[in-house]
Amino acid sequence: MTVPHEAEVEAAAQTADAIEVVQHVPRPLSEVWVRLTQRDGIEALLGEGAMLGAKGDPWHASDGTRGVTRSYHPEQQVRVSWHADDQAPATVVDLQMRTEGEGTLLTLRHEHLTPEMDREALVARWDAAMHRMTQV
Numbered sequence: 008m009t010v011p012h013e014a015e016v017e018a019a020a021q022t023a024d025a026i027e028v029v030q031h032v033p034r035p036l037s038e039v040w041v042r043l044t045q046r047d048g049i050e051a052l053l054g055e056g057a058m059l060g061a062k063g064d065p066w067h068a069s070d071g072t073r074g075v076t077r078s079y080h081p082e083q084q085v086r087v088s089w090h091a092d093d094q095a096p097a098t099v100v101d102l103q104m105r106t107e108g109e110g111t112l113l114t115l116r117h118e119h120l121t122p123e124m125d126r127e128a129l130v131a132r133w134d135a136a137m138h139r140m141t142q143v
Contacts, residue, residue, distance in 0.1 A: 009065050019131045023119050024118060024119055025090045025116055025118040025119075025120060026116070026117050026120065026122075026126050026129050026130050026133070027033065027114065027115065027116045027117075027132045028114075028115045028130055028134050028137065029112065029113065029114045029115075030104045030108060030111050030112075030113045030134070030137050030138075030141075031110055031111070031112055031113075032040065032111045032112075032113060033109065033110040034110060034111055034140045034141065035106070035110070035111065036104060036111045037082065038111075039104060039111045039113070039141060040048065040081060040082045040104070042140065042141060043085065043102075043140060046058065046061075048140050049078055049140075050068075051136060051139035051140040051142070052102070052136045052137070053066060053068055053074075053087070053089075053136070054068025054069060054070045054072050054140045054141070055068055055069045055070070056068050056069040057072075057087065058075055059076050059079065061076065061079070061089070062076055062077065063075060063076065063077060064076050066087065071091070071092045071093070072089060072090065072091055072092070073089075073090050073093075074088040074097075074100075074102060075087065075088045075097065080102075082104065083103070083104065083105070084102065084103050084104070085100070085101075085102045086099065086100070086101045086102070089102075089117070091124075096119070096121055097119065098117060098118060098119045098120055098133050099117070099118045099119050099135075100115065100116075100117050100118075100120065100122075101115070101116045101117075102114070102115045102138070103115075103116075113137055113141070115133050115137060117129055117133060127128065
């Protein structure tokens with residue numbers, strides 16, 4: 008059984024074409040990275056069935072979301088294109104991480120959003136996904 012950690016949501020910002028969710032996780036960066044690179048960690052972030060490959064490799068989740076791995080820098084960044092479904096325009100999800108104090112600061116930015124996309128729903132989606140991803 009997993010137990011939620013004490014992550015703090017530090018900010019959730021929105022601009023015309025992007026949202027940003029920031030969390031501080033009271034775990035070392037190396038631990039957060041290991042979790043993210045395991046199947047249950049990436050599925051917690053992107054959705055059931057999603058797996059990250061090398062740059063340019065596609066990923067698909069069972070909820071219909073899909074994309075391509077754009078950038079993968081160990082213990083620093085994961086960047087993927089993200090489509091809500093087959094007909095949705097391509098957006099970009101960029102997860103940055105760095106050590107802050109004794110924990111890890113996670114900053115997820117979802118960019119290239121179109122006017123009809125529900126920013127509040129996306130903030131809630133990514134906030135929940137980051138919490139799931141960083142559970143033990």
